[in-house]
Amino acid sequence: MQIDSNLVSLEADIKNANTVKEIVIGRLLEDKIITEEQAKTYTEKWQVIVFKKGWFTRWFESFKRGEPSDYSYKLVQFED
Numbered sequence: 001m002q003i004d005s006n007l008v009s010l011e012a013d014i015k016n017a018n019t020v021k022e023i024v025i026g027r028l029l030e031d032k033i034i035t036e037e038q039a040k041t042y043t044e045k046w047q048v049i050v051f052k053k054g055w056f057t058r059w060f061e062s063f064k065r066g067e068p069s070d071y072s073y074k075l076v077q078f079e080d
Helices: 010-030 036-045 053-060
Strands: 046-052 071-077
Touching: 010 036, 010 046, 010 071, 036 046
Parallel strands: none
Antiparallel strands: 046 071
16 A cells, blocks of 8 residues: 555645635735634634545536646635
8 A cells, every 4th residue: 555645744734724824814904905803704714625636526527627636725614
């Protein structure tokens, strides 16, 4: 069994992506493009996920970019 090299760094990649999300939200708030309430919503309810395109083949067909073995980032909203 061969381990995908991207899986080894997946945790760090997710952490880095979420750090970028926080920086962007902070900048949008500082520039008064979004309100405090909007920033809180984006911080708490929106998460960056990393996925392999091949894991969601039918869903990913709508995007038609890259190979199924590639990884992608997606900003998704989670609701209670």
